[in-house]
Amino acid sequence: MLDLFAEETDAAEHRTVADSGSASEADPAQAFIADLRRQFPGRIMAERIEPARLGRYADLPDACHPCLREALQRHGMTRLYSHQREAWERVTAGEDLVIATPTASGKSLCYNLPVLDAVLSRGAKALYLFPTKALAQDQVAELLALNKIGDLQVRASTFDGDTPADARRAVRVHGDIVITNPDMLHQSILPHHTKWAQLFENLAFVVIDELHIYRGVFGAHVANLLRRLRRILTFYGAEPRFITCSATIGNPAGLASELLGAPVHAITDSGAPMGARHLLLWNPPVVNSALALRGSARSQSCLIAREAIERGLKTIVFANSRLEVEVLTKYLKDVFDPDPRKAARIVAYRGGYLPTERHAIEANLRAGRVDALVSTSALELGIDIGALDVCILNGYPGSVASARQRFGRAGRRGRSAVGIMVASSQLIDQYVATHPEFFLDAGAEQAHLDAEQMLVQMEHLRCAAFELAFHDDDHFGEQALAPRMNYLASEAVVHREGSHWHWIADSYPANSVSLRSVADGNFTVIDTTSGGKAVIAEVDYSAAAMTLYEGAIYMVQSAPWQVERLDWVGRKAFVRRTRVDYYTDAIDYTRLKVLDCFEQASAGAGHCQHGEVHVVRRVSGYKKIRYYTHENVGYGPVNLPDQEMHTFALWWDLPVELVDREFPDRQLAIDGLIGAAYTLQHIAALLSMNTARDIGRAVGDGSGTWASRSPRMPSAGAGGTPSLASDSGASVSGASDSGASVSGASVSVTSASVTSASVTSAGVTSDSVTPDSAATRDAQRAAAGQFQPTIFLYDNMPGGSGTTPPLYDRREELVNHALSRIMECDCPQGCPACVGPVLSLPNGMQARATDQTHWNPRTAARRILELLHSFNPATPPAS
Amino acid sequence: MIATVRSTRPKVPGKALLEAHVAVPGGVPGRVPDGHTSAGTSSDAPTALAARLGGTLLAPGLIRIDTRFALPLQHGRLRLHGLSALATSHLHALGLVRCDDARSLVFFDTETNGLAAGAGSIAWMIGAARLTADDFTVTQWMLLGYQAERAMIDAFSSWLGDRATLVSYNGRSFDAPLIASRCALNRRPDPLAPLCHLDLLPVARRLPARSAPDRRLSSIERHWLGVQRTNDLPGSEAPGAWRDWLARGATALLPGVLLHNRIDLLSLLAVGIYAGGYLADLLAEQAYSPAPEVHGAPRVHGVHGVHGVHGAPGASAQSLAAATRHGREVQPRSDTSIAWHRLFATSAKRARDAAPALAL
Incomplete structure (x- = not known):
């Protein structure tokens, strides 16, 4: 916190000037980069040097x-x-x-x-x-x-x-x-x-x-x-x-x-001196050329971090999820902290740690006692963590602004700093890797908020009425006050008297409004290992279902605890120290129902609409994934209440007759919808400065049925087509405990989950699911002609996050970008960088691979997007 | 402004109270026929309502009702006498060292819209009472709408004056902050702020439980004083009564709330007498002559220490009283309860330790 004082930065400035003047071999950062270039040719996609700046x-x-x-x-x-x-x-x-x-x-x-x-x-x-x-x-x-x-x-x-x-x-x-x-x-x-x-x-x-x-x-x-x-x-x-x-x-x-x-x-014009910063864009090597699969970002981040730490460069690695932080920490600790009796050289930092633990970590960082730090976005903000030399981003953080903020954590004291973004195999990352100018040259994105968002504003209007009576001449937002106050009066929370509106209810409106999310109470994680009851962490309500189910491996500083009992009502998870060589990842399903459509426009041969939807999410089970090999070593069932929310969505639909005409069968059409939804979801995240997990996606007939299964699954439901197959952004790959080994099935893994299987073909175990009876019924109904090809993108937050409504205005841009992403991708038939992971072709498709059209998930998704593109004007429904 | 004078000579415990209840103009306890509508409908409706409730319209939307209870009065098992029941020694035992005259006491209690705190809470009724040699006069101000609130604060302030000593039940944490908040919102000085304030809740917490499950006023009045309320509108329904009035002009429950508030004030007086008597007896038992003034904590500890040395476990009660007196009078907002609690814990422990020794 002293670095805001000029004297100290003066000294730093002199060093920097000397360094950048001669690009000396003595500069450890320079030498580090030179070594990376030599050792790993072809992985650095682009480089930029931001020169040092003198102070004014x-x-x-x-x-x-x-x-x-x-x-x-x-x-x-x-x-x-x-x-x-x-x-x-x-x-x-x-x-x-x-x-x-x-x-x-x-x-x-x-x-x-x-x-x-x-x-x-x-x-x-x-x-x-x-x-x-x-x-x-x-x-x-x-x-x-x-x-x-x-x-x-x-x-x-x-x-x-x-x-x-x-x-x-x-x-x-x-x-x-x-x-x-x-x-x-x-x-x-x-x-x-x-x-x-x-x-x-x-x-x-x-x-x-x-x-x-x-x-x-x-x-x-x-x-x-x-x-x-x-x-x-x-x-x-x-x-x-x-x-x-x-x-x-x-x-x-x-x-x-x-x-x-x-x-x-x-x-915006800073007078502070700044050291030079070298930015590298790193793409993992292709490990399976037949499927155009790249190595995992995590292993590359680890590799780079090891190189840096061994050179004595203080390093920070940013990961995009808490789980990822723990896994990366474990990998680095395995190398650098073999002796648990010694002070840790590698430290993890993320939300959910207890305050005392966080403070201790921060103090250690400032004192320079730690060699490397693995963090979530928690350290993106201005917490003082002392001097760092190298910053590695394990995956694109979702926005240029955020990436720059993270890079800014290295080189605080005017030394030459290194920032490396390691692209993951996901769509956004690969888009960035193939368009380095997007990332390295473009300015930071614009950030917006909508203070007029109605639901949010009404909540604060209640709070405001509680705090001070409203007068007829008062304002709150741009809308007229009277109709909204009349509404509150009809709910008997305010009372009109003369020209004033007074709070009258016996409740505290602020207590029912959370600024950040629908915090329905934090879960505490309680360690019962030695008979005690020590609280070791806190987990947000929204994350609890995905991380604290019974059987889950919960990690703190990469040490595994197993959840033995989850008290959902009491918001407590009881865990016990364990020694396992796997971690767990939840499997969830999503069901979606349209409640209200606000607007509609034609989109190619179909329509684009936006409105309000009801989403139900169910965590049905979890996978056990072995460290390093990422083998799927088992499953477990999860029995938790469904998570329901009302939210806003944007969706495209196509006439079913048209889809039937364009595709040889419905399974393939659904594959196309799933792939197009995946691409659209990620492009939407990119355009709206969000991560893919902020936007949910679903594909279906709009009638609100359970997702039966991940798409490319010919075995499931036999000839019938599941009417809706979807996954939220947070996790994928449906699986039930009964259907662990149907061959020829595929697994899809997305964005927010730890990328596990998507990257090394060897690491993938095929998994499959037998659709539950409801899904089977749906499938039968769909087969009976109720199939309505639709792609949904929704705000993955109760009450909506205001993400998708503005995207309605950019609907053509979305389809354009998605289409070009699919066309640009150099994979043979679909990959996480375009239409989502495709690890082995479903039987049906292989059979058709000899067809004229070369149907595969990628061409299917492309066809769907082409139908939605504006160059494809609406065609009258076939008679 | 004394609206009604009902001198009731009780013959059966509890009956007096019931009669006092009945002593509301309009006759029947509790309910007044509904149908008369809110302040807005006709100009004389508030006046009529005020008359029906036994009061007068003090300002537009503000009703004042005075009720005199002649003393002595049987309240449960306790016979409430006038000033004699709260002699100087009792006041001192309660910690009101500088209060020699119970005539300066103001017992008060509010009815709200049901919230514990916050800018959206309002006291729509303030009940306050003073004691004289032969009566206990309750004055109640009731709002018929928000706009009269400032008038209510002004009326209450001038009635209260600047020399009163406040007595309340949980008033330090609830009623007084609420009134302070309402004064701030109405840009008026807080009339309670400069006054001495005895909150009987912490005192009651430290008296023997005598089978009272908790220390709510309604619990201790039943278990300590043997008060049985009949036809009482529970305090929890007061917020609803006011909302009904505001929303629909319903007056049915208003008399019940007024009555409930008056009985609360009677019970407040009774608890004060009960607690004052209990503590004064304890002090007398220990032949403790109150020092002219007990200043400062060291002295309090000194007293405690002396008795402790002499092995008289009961002496702690004295120290308790002394500590209370010190804390409350000198620093109305100090952490009396903490100091008190500590003392009490120590003395209780001593009493426990002493018991086996005596048995041996």
Whole structure:
């Protein structure tokens, strides 16, 4: 946290200038890259070097309070970076700001300087919002350090779930700077704002850091939360300035304006010095040329990490799921931490660890006691983790902005840094690998939120009504207030009296609204190994069904625990230490039903629509997958309640007569639909800056039947075609405990699950399923003519995440991209990079491989997309 | 503003209370015929409602009702006398060191829309009562709508004055913060903030249980005082009563809520007398003459220590009283309960340890 101070970075800058001047052999990063090039020719798809940059400085402002000036100088800080000075000037001129300069450019001083000055010189108060408690703690530590050095007597404190009850009053009444998170503001501060009168009456600044996190649904929540905050502030007569900070995104001013509901000026030109950064795009080698299968990203990431660690380069590996983090950690620990008695050189970091454990890890990182760190996106945010040299992304993180943010974690102190993105075999990654300019040259994506999202806004309208009565002339969002208030009155939660609407219900609206997801209570993971009951982790409700089923292997720091009992109602999982050489992956099914269609347009020969759907997800079982070989070594059943949600979806349908005419049989048509859905899902994720797991996909007849089975499964259902076969983004490959070994079947593995079988053909065990009786009935009904070829993409979050509705407007773009992805792919018949994994051709298709048309999953998907493409105008239904 | 004076000489325990219940104009306990509609329908409806409830319309949408209970009055097993029941020694035993006159006491209780806290909670009725030599007069302010709230706060504030000593049941954590919140929302100073406030809930928690399953007011009034309420509208229905009034103009339950609130205040007085008497007896038993002023914790611990040394386990009760007195009077918001709890735990332990020794 000291690196925001100019003196220290000055020293770093000198080093950097020397380094980049001579590209010396002595630069370990250079030597490392040279070695990689030599050892692994052909795997580096593209390279970029971002040159070092010199610092630009400005004096401390004269108006700065003398005590603050002295504290800064005593801290060795005699001047500011140019952007810090610009922020000062604009803030003191009364502007709302967003500062979007790179990682480690001293963003926090941009707000701390004017805030501390105002606290010292006019007793003003400030409210800081950070997305996580950990970041808030970091910020308090930073403020307290400065406070101590200058003896400023500024009272800065966090206010969150960890704040003891007896300290809360002191914070409310005496805090100069209150540092909290949106959830706390939402559930605790605003509903009880009368207790916070002292803070609100004197509030001069609201600081919002990590602004880029507030996009999509979360952003919509926070934008409405800020509307509530403004109402309360108006009541107390305060009109604070808003200072926000963001990671590099394409539209910082735009996102900030959407969030704050007012124009915001962006400062993007950093004056901080920066070391050179080498970026590499790495594609694993093809291991099976017949099927165009590439090696796994994980093994490549491991390989690169080992090379780096052996050279003494501090390394961070980012993985895209918690499971992936644990698996990678295990692989690296197997190499570098053979002796458990010694301090660990490899450490995993992800959400779900207990706070004390996280803090210990962070402290070890800052002290440089760890050689490599494997993390989820949890460390993408500004938690101080000390100096790192190499950053490896195990798979594309879903957005250029996110990738850049992750790369920014290496080279914080001005040394030359290395960033390597290892492409996985998934569609998005392969798209990026074949279009390096998309990743290396394009600017960061734009981030958006829709503060007018109706469901979100209604929830906050309730909360706002609780906090302060509404007057007829008040506003909340762009829509007229009266109809919405009348609705709430009809629900008997508000009461109209005169020109006011008062809260009347005996309930707390904020308690039923979670800003992040439908948190139905966290699950605690309890270790019962030695008869004790120690809580070792927490798991979100949404992830529990996929990770804590009985029999699951749950990993913490890559040590395996087995779930022995899951208390679903009590939200507890009882685990026991175990020694196994496999991990587990859940198998789930999805059922989908259209509730309402909002809009419809023709799409090629069919239609594209969007609307509201009901989705039911069932985890039916799990697979045991052996480490390293990724063999499927067994199954287990899972018996958990179905997860239901209402959400928004976008779907395409084609006339059944047309599909019947175009395809030799329905099985093949369904294969085409499945493949096209896969491609569309991933392209949609790419375009909307999401991961594939944020968007669910399903294929079917729209009547809402259980997915019977993964598509290319001629054995299942015999001649009948399953009417709906689908998988959510989170996991795939249907399997039942009874049907473990039908030969000739295929397994499909997607995105969010650990990629396991998709990569090495040797590692795949064919699995199969016997459709349950319902599916069989559906299949029979489908065969009887109710088949309606449809592809669904839905928001994989209850209540919708606002992802798919905007995609309706980009429906043609989606089909175009998907089609070109399939046409560009160089696999013979379909692979995870185009239509989803195809590891062995189903019997039926092999038989037809000699046909004129060369039907295979890829050509089938292509045909479906061609039918949906605008160059294929709607044809009248065949008579 | 005394609306009704009903002097009832009780002959049967409980009957007096019932008669007091009946002493609501309109005659029948509990229900008033429905059908009369809300404030908005006709201009004289609120006035009529106020009259029916036995009060007057103080301001648009604000009704004030005064009810006088003549003393002494039988309340369960306890005979409530006037001032004599809360002599200075009793007040001191309760920790009200600087209060020598029970006439300054204000017993109060609110009825809400059913929420524990937060800006959306409202006290739609405030009941408050003072004690004199021969009566206990309850004054209730009731809102007929949100807009009269400011008038209610003003009326309550001026009635309360700046010298009262508050007595409540759980009022420190519930009623007082709620009123503070409502004052803030109406941009009025909080009339309770400068006043001394004795919350009887923590006191009751530390008295012997006597088969009371918990320390809710309704439980201890039944188990300690033997009060049997008849025709009582449960307190939990008060929020619904007000919502019904607001939404539909239903008045059926309003008299019941008023009555319930009045009995709560009577019970509050009774618990104060009961607890004051209990603690004063304990102190007297220990022949403890209250020091002119007990200042500061060290002194309290000193008292405790002395008795501890002399091996009198009961002495802890004294220290308890002393500690309470200290904490409550000097620092109304200090962590009295913690200090108290610690003392109590220590003395209880001593008493336990002493018992086997005596047996030997």
